[in-house]
Each structure stands twice: as C-alpha cells, then as structure tokens.
Amino acid sequence: MTKVTRKKREIQQREEKILSVAQSLILSEGYHGLNMDRIAESLEYSKGTIYNHFPNKEEIILALGIRTMESRIELFRRGSEFPGLSRERLQGIGVASEIFARLYPHHFFLEQMIRISSIWEKASERRRQQFQSCEMQCMASVAKIVSAGVAENNLKLPEGFTPQDLVYGLWSLVSGAYSLAASNPNLAQLGINEPYSRVRLLANHLLDGFQWRPLSTDYDYSIVAEKVLHTQFLPELSRLEQLQFPLSR
Amino acid sequence: MTKVTRKKREIQQREEKILSVAQSLILSEGYHGLNMDRIAESLEYSKGTIYNHFPNKEEIILALGIRTMESRIELFRRGSEFPGLSRERLQGIGVASEIFARLYPHHFFLEQMIRISSIWEKASERRRQQFQSCEMQCMASVAKIVSAGVAENNLKLPEGFTPQDLVYGLWSLVSGAYSLAASNPNLAQLGINEPYSRVRLLANHLLDGFQWRPLSTDYDYSIVAEKVLHTQFLPELSRLEQLQFPLSR
C-alpha cells in the first residue's frame, strides 16, 4: 500500500540526518548541548518537523544508542563465529568488544546517559524494548559460549554459579572499564596507559581464575586474537589501523 | 575572625537540609525531578537563598556525590586496617566496598550522573578536585595493598603490568557491576539473583587468575570476610542486618 515515493525516501533519509547531527552535537557539547532547536536550525527544517520524526529528545538519544548497539551485535556475531575451542571463541567476542569500543568510543558515554538521565522513562516502550533486546542478544551470545565451555568440559563453574553469573562478571568488567576510559580523561594520570588492551588481559585473567582451559598461562591468546582479527574482522582492519589498533600490545 | 554565631550555625545546617532534600528528590524522580524551585519550596526558603549556598544545580549533585565518597573513604580505611596477609587485607576493602554499595546503593547512580550530564563542566574547580581526590584516595588504598602483595612475594604481576593496572581491573569490575545493579532493575530477569555477593566471588576469581596467594581455592575467604565484618564494621552491622546482609551467601 504505502508506495515508496520520492517524498517518502526523503523523509527516511532525513531521519538519518537528524541522528547524525544529534550525535555530533551530543559528542561535542554533551547532554546539554543537544537541543531540538539547534538540530532544526542545523538541518534547516523547523522544529515541528523534527518532532514529526521523534516525539522527544530522549527518543533521539535512545535511537543513537540502538544504532551503535546494532553494530555491536553484528560484531559480536562475527566474533563468535570464529571456529575453535570455547575459550578461543570467547576470545572472538573479546576482540569484537575491543573493536567496538575503539570504533564507537562514544557508545559507552551514550549508554550511561540512557541509564541515568531519565531518558529511559520518557522514551517509548517500543524503543526501550529494542534497546534491551540488543543488550540481551549480546549477553546471550556470551552465555552460549560459557555454556559450551562447560559442555566441552574445559570449564567447571563453582557450586551455585550459573553461566549468567560469569557473563555478569565479564560484562561488568568490560563495561566498567570502557565507561571509565570514556569518561575519565586522566586515566593516564593514574598510571593506566593502555586501557583498551588491558581490558583483554584482565578478562583473560578472570577466566584463568575460573580455570577455563586452556589457561592463558599455557596458551598465547594474543595470537588467537590476532587470528580472529584477520579472519573475522578484515573489513574493519583498515579503519582500525588508522586508529592504531595494537592487538599485540 | 569569623565568629561562629547562631546565624552561622543555622546557615550551616541549612546546607545539610538542602542536600538531604535534593537527595530525596533526585532519588525519587531522577535527574529531571531535581529542580531548584522545588528544593526552595520544600524548605520554605526562596530560590535566591538556595543559590547563596550552591551556585548551580550541578554543584548540588556533585556535593551529594562527595558526601557519599567521604563515607566510602572511611569504610575503605577501616577495611584496609584489617590485619593479615595482603590478600586478606584486600578482602577487607572488598567487604568495605560491599557494605558501601548496600548502604548507599544510590551512589553509583549519582556517580554515573556526575560523569555524564555535563555536571562536571559546570561545577566549580574546587568541588571537582574534591571529588577526584576522594576517588584517588580510594584507588590508592587498593594500590597500596597490591604493592604489598608483590613485596610480600605472594603476587607476581605479569611482565609490564603495574599495580595500577590491577586496580583498574578490580575497580572496573566492581563499579561496573554495581552500576549495572543500580540502574538495571531486571538483572534477576537475566538470571543474576544476588549481584552484590556475586561481585565478591568474581573479584576473588580475578585475583586467583593473577595467582595472588593464598588462592581462594586453598583458603576460604568468606570466613575472612565474616571476620572482617565483625572486627572492622561492628557499628554498621545492625544497619546492615536490617538490609539482610548475607556475607556467607
């Protein structure tokens, strides 16, 4: 029924433009720098038109978060398709996670904002569910590999410890670390110089603590990471190199 | 010179009242629920008077964060005074951290807010430094114990890994986990039922991964935690029991 006319396409494209302007505003000037009048002015449309696309400011922010979340799911999917032992496959997700954090460092900023600034309450149910579903998909892909590790007999979880609990640990470690890195400009001042690559090492030590075999003391996972990078993430390589992506470090 | 008159004391006390009203507003209605008119109205003072105490809304929020941060430092100090091996003392901080998170669960909410909502930029240099100094004191107390572990020969850090890096890991894990728990009401839905006590277990596994002796597989740290609780945190015990604080679980 709904014919895709020139006008319809134009409207569709405008939605992208709104998000892109919103993103640059929010990144350069923070939460308060994003305002509807400025978006409208910058795109040379009236405010009413912007409100036709998004019923309020909060929805725009959530939409931005969903946009990067979708890229994250895709990266996680590709990472988890790396063939091998469970812990090697988890390495695949680790690399995906690191690539994600480097390509979209602002995401962690957005995510915190979404959780905090009453955005959640004001946004529509539909978008909220979309966001949560993204998050759950990511966590599920990790949980699946943890369960595989148990099934493979390479990982024994402690009494009363579920795969979800381990996912909680990994997730907390990674998101905590990236959030700190994203919002604390003076980590270096505290003696933390390469936050991104450190996270991978820390996560591996956590896995060692659970005796997930092969242990990182017996097996060089940085080689696995390198392999993951070249088999699963070729398309991203050049973009990453511009950012000086050092997996070996 | 500046005599402490009745009036001065009155003003001092009002500052406390402002913070307490602000806190309940922000907790019950989120970032947007906190507004200066409502604080003024609720305390039956005019807005101008509130502005005499705090030059803007952001300073109030930061002051709230500093207030809990100071309690945190105090808890950390007491925890780290627990006598014993380095890893036992770190357990002391772990317990302190867990007590803190249970007594002031809103702190992690505040902290994220401070990092995100342009609060940082708008607040005064003085308060910003105060906040950072609190944070650094906490991290330093952890770093000190890590270094002690190395000196004690119970911990060997990997090549190129500094004590600060391990602090970064612990800090990220703990703050990530508590932030998630504070802002994600449906962790249980994801299969994570006791976020607080899980964190301690996860952190201990991370330390095991670094081979910090004695390992938690050889030594029951929940007994240590119990002892810490009774020797270092007696005053808090009754308050915690009302919250059903299960260290053994």
Next chain:
DNA sequence: GTCAATTATTGACGTTTCGTCAAATCTGTC
C-alpha cells in the same frame, strides 16, 4: 536602646528550551 553598616533573603524578571498545534504549504490523483 539607637542606628548605621553589614549580611542575608526575597521574588519578579529575563532567558533558554521543551513540546504543541492551528494555519499554511506541498503532493499526488483524477
């Protein structure tokens, strides 16, 4: 006790931003 100087309080006001909606404009169809 009085009074001038200092200090504290007030609330009306200007400003910014959100989100709305009736009126104006544009688009596609017959």
Next chain:
DNA sequence: GACAGATTTGACGAAACGTCAATAATTGAC
C-alpha cells in the same frame, strides 16, 4: 487545475535556570 490528505511551519505556553535590585534581619559600636 481542483481537491483531499500529508507535511511543514513557527508562534506560543509552560517549565526551569539563574540574576539582581529591593527589602529585611543582624550585628556591634556608642
């Protein structure tokens, strides 16, 4: 080219921030 329906516009009201001149209270010297 006339008409219905979709789209766009921007003036408007509401809410909140932060200011400041005017007012009130307090203090301390005499």
